[in-house]
Amino acid sequence: MGRIDVERVPYEDYSNRQLIAVPLAILAVAIGVLALAYLLTGTPVALGFDFTGGTTVQFTADDASAGDIRDDLSGFETESVRSIGFGNDYEVETQLEETDELESAIEDRYGDDAIQSVETRSAKFGGDTQREALVGVVVAFLGMSVLVALIFRSLVPSVAVVASAFSDIVVPLALMRVFGIELSLGAVAALLMIIGYSVDSDILLNNHVLKRHGEFYDSAYRAMRTGVSMTLTSVAAMVTMAIVSRLLGIPLLDDVALILTFGLVTDLLNTYMLNISLLRWYKYEGVKR
Secondary structure (H helix, E strand, O other): OOOOOOOOOOOHEEEOHHHHHEEEEEEEHHHHHHHHHHHHHHHOOOOOHHHHEEEEEEEEEEOHHHHHHHOOOOOOOOEEEEEEOOOEEEEEEOOOOOOOHHHHHHHHOOOOOOOEEEEEEEEEHHHHHHHHHHHHHHHHHHHHHHHHHHHHHHHHHHHHHHHHHHHHHHHHHHHHHHOOOOOOOHHHEEEEHHHHHHHHHHHHHHHHHHHOOOOOOHHHHHHHHHHHHHHHHHHHHHHHHHHHHHHOOOOHHHHHHHHHHHHHHHHHHHHHHHHHHHHHHHHHOOOOO
């Protein structure tokens, strides 16, 4: 299998301020989006069923589309209606925990045997899950920060990795709000994977630049050939997974794939603009010890 060709970027033509301006501007916009969403709705990202509680009803509706089902159930407090799996299977989410009337309406409209399953989760359980997921992300981020500090034992390279990972999380969260992707347990898993991938790509760059012999730009280019090829391959895989899961009606996988795509693309920007500008400053202008 051939390696993806990566062009040599003329970093010499750009100052550190020019390189760092773009990722920092995008990060500032992302933080603004999340802050505005928090002020307007009370949460920076829309919370899914896993964190809010409620009920999901899965059923079969022959000769009906998701739009038809929304119209038929417009009198009920449904949060979403989506196709799942193959054929005419659908899933309805509602914040209600008592859904006898909704189930009766589905059976009256689509047949007595239409309902396949009903899953109810209390709001308290959803709140507990939300706190546990938040703690998990925070612990993972702090653990990553400590590990990076132990590896490099220098402030600037460690800050570069942590700052890149922070942006790799914040930007996808803002895009989730923009595109209406709800935060679920699957989304949290995707965010944790982004943290791991971000650290991996940044450590790859830092090791080439700081711990191997050779000129700065040659070392950076060697890291880019591996890192960019790896990231673009992963992006292609995630885009394919998103398309296939959307076509097959697998609701969790397409959201996870999109979130990972957001994170991977953001990581390219942060690793090879934000991180590399900090490393160049550290190597040529900053205090090394």
